[in-house]
Amino acid sequence: EDKVVQSPLSLVVHEGDTVTLNCSYEVTNFRSLLWYKQEKKAPTFLFMLTSSGIEKKSGRLSSILDKKELFSILNITATQTGDSAVYLCAVFNGGATNKLIFGTGTLLAVQP
């Protein structure tokens, strides 16, 4: 059965800290891995990763994929209170059903 596992489930840090969120997966017909940020509304897209070892970067956020070890990490440097959210990892099963399978998310709380 396809699955996506995120860790930690929750994390509390102080502003300025650096955090690393983890995502491991077991999916048939892997196609891509996506990271989303969810605050009070719908998940908003952060990154899509398809190739190992190529870092995607956007401001203080960066992410990398390891297709051999079947995991990805999302790094946030110099955290701010506005980074508080649930971070969701999702993997595309690129088979006939083309499913996007989500992990349960990591709840990040950044304290001032």
Added chain:
Amino acid sequence: DAGVIQSPRHEVTEMGQEVTLRCKPISGHNSLFWYRQTMMRGLELLIYFNNNVPIDDSGMPEDRFSAKMPNASFSTLKIQPSEPRDSAVYFCASQGVLGNTIYFGEGSWLTVV
């Protein structure tokens, strides 16, 4: 460009009533997904359409749930009869032909009392 549009944004209904959730995908997108999100189970894929055809409905919980996509710009998710355990946020999402990221609507917050 308008994103994925869902209605209603919030719905409170009594157990046993029929609930219909609506979704308008992004224009030009050919795949549409219905997800349900709860604290306990996270985001679960209920059903997925490609070119208006249901491809995978294995996530639909039971016969009380049904979904339709009569055309490329509209889909419904219906629950009949509703039960308190159906209370959740229901997200609709769409994906373009190139198969890149999925864009989510703002969700329909359903409470069944």
